[in-house]
Amino acid sequence: MDRVPILKLGDLLLVSIQVDLDDQTVLALKEDLAEVVVARGARGVIIDISVVEIVDSFTGRMLATIAEMCRLLDAHAVVVGMRPAVAITLVELGLSLGGVRTALNLERGVALLDHVRGAAP
């Protein structure tokens, strides 16, 4: 089973998903991420899915779950770099990921997190 690496960048965590997401990988990522957020005291999590081409409803739901989980651990999560095809698929599946922050790319994601933390320190 592939494991998704979680990189530390200041008080941010960067999760760059470079593999096809199957259910096990996503579940493992969720658990790993929760542990790392607590261990490092991270305040922000950026999930980069710019190379992910295929998502299913489970993965979509898990993205929402991960974001919600990060919020409970006092870290803001941003999903960045979603491809048009993926966005269309998720909307067609009825998943609009209401509570998830999104950004066009990594740079914008970092800026968004800075802005969010600036507004509510």
Added chain:
Amino acid sequence: MPDGTSRVPSGETLSDHADVERRLGELLRTHEEQVIRHWTESVSARRDELAELYRAVLRAVEEGGRDLADLRGLLAELSRSRARAGYSPAETSKAVFGLKGALYEIVVTHADDEVLRGFIRFARLIDDLGLFTFEAYAEAREKIIMDQAEQLLELSTPVVKLWDGIVAVPLIGTLDSARTQVVMEKLLETLVETGAEHAVIDITGVPAVDTQVAQHLLKTVFAARLMGAECVISGIRPQIAHTIVTLGIEFGDIVTKTSLADALAHAFRRSGVQVSGGPATRVTVRAEQA
């Protein structure tokens, strides 16, 4: 397509049939010049076109009318070129039917049973061919219509850049799911290409909004949101606002504006662009560094 020409009518044997075809083939070959002349005189078509067609018909008759692929190709080409030249499909098929009349003048001078029987079979072949030109015409038309519909789809969904980081999609005409799909894909691709964070969907040109159209609009907005861009819907006319409320469509927290100008002002505010001075004065715009 049923091939009426290779059927053997009841009461005739195969050898009869071959004999008739042979006689007819001979007749067509010996009187080629004369028939073509009669034919050209009786219909409005170019002589070279008819001569070429005549030779193809002659070949088909001599081969017993079994392989009509060449002849069909020729007729389809003729039908297309004549349609382009402004002839109606009826005129084209009449031109083909004219061959019967032209040949009849020869047949009456050689009146014997076999030739007459051959002529009847031949007339049947010509009927098929005439109808085939009609079919080819309709097919060519269908293709043109399909192509145009596709072009229209492309044409009617431009994504325009209003400002750095602000794009707009002016929608004109009725929205259906095929069009929404194209709009959605184009908009999202533009967001990726330009890195725009604000999109304005202008529905001034959409004549009516029903639940389905609204659903399509909402989907587009949500998809853009998933990619990290904010959508504003503008150009909602009073009538449409009334319809949306009556239908109970929930737009939720989606920002809606009455005009494209309002939507642009909103996008300016959100992206920190300040416009100084009111309308009719010189406008200077300063982008604030975030």
